[in-house]
Amino acid sequence: MSEEIKPSIGEWIEVTVCSFCLESRRSLEVVNSSNQTKCRSCKKDTRGTIVKVSVCPFCYNLITKFDTECRSCRKLLKGEEYLWALLKHYKAKINEIRQLVKGKDEDRLLRLVEELSQEEEILKELKDALSREGPVLKINDPVLKKELQKIREEETSREDIDFDEEDEVDIFDWLDPKDIIYREREFGALIVGQSTSSIFYHCVNEIRKCYIHGLFNATVVFCRALLEVGLREALKKRGLYKTNEKVIYLDERNLEGLLRECKDNKVLPRKFLEKAHSVRKKANSIIHPKDKPIKYSEEEALSTIKDTFSILEELYR
Ligand SMILES: [Zn+2]
Ligand SMILES: [Zn+2]
Numbered sequence: 016m017s018e019e020i021k022p023s024i025g026e027w028i029e030v031t032v033c034s035f036c037l038e039s040r041r042s043l044e045v046v047n048s049s050n051q052t053k054c055r056s057c058k059k060d061t062r063g064t065i066v067k068v069s070v071c072p073f074c075y076n077l078i079t080k081f082d083t084e085c086r087s088c089r090k091l092l093k094g095e096e097y098l099w100a101l102l103k104h105y106k107a108k109i110n111e112i113r114q115l116v117k118g119k120d121e122d123r124l125l126r127l128v129e130e131l132s133q134e135e136e137i138l139k140e141l142k143d144a145l146s147r148e149g150p151v152l153k154i155n156d157p158v159l160k161k162e163l164q165k166i167r168e169e170e171t172s173r174e175d176i177d178f179d180e181e182d183e184v185d186i187f188d189w190l191d192p193k194d195i196i197y198r199e200r201e202f203g204a205l206i207v208g209q210s211t212s213s214i215f216y217h218c219v220n221e222i223r224k225c226y227i228h229g230l231f232n233a234t235v236v237f238c239r240a241l242l243e244v245g246l247r248e249a250l251k252k253r254g255l256y257k258t259n260e261k262v263i264y265l266d267e268r269n270l271e272g273l274l275r276e277c278k279d280n281k282v283l284p285r286k287f288l289e290k291a292h293s294v295r296k297k298a299n300s301i302i303h304p305k306d307k308p309i310k311y312s313e314e315e316a317l318s319t320i321k322d323t324f325s326i327l328e329e330l331y332r
Contacts, residue, residue: 021070021075021077022068022069022070023070023136023137024069024070024072024075024101024104024136024137024140025069025101025104025136025137025138025139025140025141026069026136027067027068027069027080028067028068028069029065029066029067029068030045030065030066030068030077031045031046031047031063031064031065031066032044032045032046032063032064032066032068032077033046033054033056033057033059033061033063034061034062034063034064035054035057035059035061036054036056036057037064037066037079039057040082040086041056041057041086042056042076042077042086042087043066043068043076043077043078043079043086044056044057045077046061046062046063047063066079066080067079067080069140071085071087071088071090071092072097072100072101072103072104073085073088073090073100074087074088074090076088078092093144093147093148094148095153095154095155095156095159097144098141098144098145098148098154098159098163099156099159101137101140101141101144102141102159102162102163102166104137105134105137105138105141108134108137109134135217138166141163141166142166142167145163145166145167152164152167218237218240218241218244219241221233221237221240222234222237222238222241222320222323225237226316226317226320229313231310231311231312231313231315231316232301232309232310232311232316234311234316234319234320235294235297235298235301235311235315235316235319236298236301236302238294238297238298238319238320238322238323239270239294239295239297239298239299241323241327242270242291242294242295242323242326242327243269243270243273245326245327245330245331246270246273246274246277246291246330247273249277249282249330249331250273250276250277250280250282253280253282255276255280255282256276270291270295271295274288274291274292274295277291282330283326283329283330284329287325287326287329290322290325290326291322291326293322294319294322294323294326297311297315297319
């Protein structure tokens with residue numbers, strides 16, 4: 016399996032794996048679903064089985080939802096040590112983001128934007144693991160116990176873990192508060208809220224933070240991410256989000272593919288499709304600059320937010 020199609024920790028994706036290896040609890044081998052092929056690992060002819068896989072937080076090899084221990088490193092995928100491993104990855108992600116925001120390093124922040132939802136995935140996985148552990152936490156390590164209790168009690172308010180009040184002030188003290196207040200007001204007037212998914216709110220929140228604090232390129236990139244999430248959800252709701260044999264895992268479908276689906280099924284009027292393509296192109300020009308780096312202005316960032324929200328309003332009308 017090539018590196019690019021590996022899920023991140025906590026993220027679950029659908030892949031086709033060798034049925035024999037799956038059955039025999041050997042490490043998972045990804046095979047091509049459409050043809051009968053010889054499995055590289057067990058050397059048998061196989062057509063493969065579609066399963067949801069993620070990676071082991073200890074050794075990064077593939078695991079399935081049904082595995083109670085890792086197929087490769089044989090560590091338990093439950094209990095104290097497992098929760099510790101997940102928590103460590105989660106904290107590392109949060110810290111990375113924090114450092115980047117603190118260092119005002121917008122370029123590295125942008126690179127991270129692409130994989131930002133990982134932190135959300137790990138948190139989800141942690142909560143899942145906690146619910147499997149049952150109502151009484153049998154954890155000996157007092158530090159781990161306290162951290163896990165915090166996560167269990169916390170009601171989806173990422174903000175609490177991510178940035179506390181004090182940090183918020185001191186991270187951004189290089190900005191003029193008057194500007195922040197103005198932009199906060201501008202943004203507040205734009206909010207739509209019809210989606211159920213937490214990743215949707217996560218994106219809206221990231222856009223809010225980036226815009227308010229003057230990270231206009233990041234704002235544009237997050238607008239594209241929000242569009243992707245919004246379109247995928249809207250298609251799912253209409254029963255139009257289909258699995259494609261050739262697409263190895265579902266969420267791989269990119270914004271361009273989602274927009275094509277919207278066009279073919281007349282989900283979005285032409286005017287909005289054009290707006291969506293322009294948001295997509297703006298974000299792409301930042302991530303893959305052609306000759307010179309692009310710097311979007313406050314006005315451009317705000318108009319991108321407006322376009323994005325108008326598309327979402329049209330979708331969720
Ligand atoms: Zn095999
Ligand atoms: Zn492992």
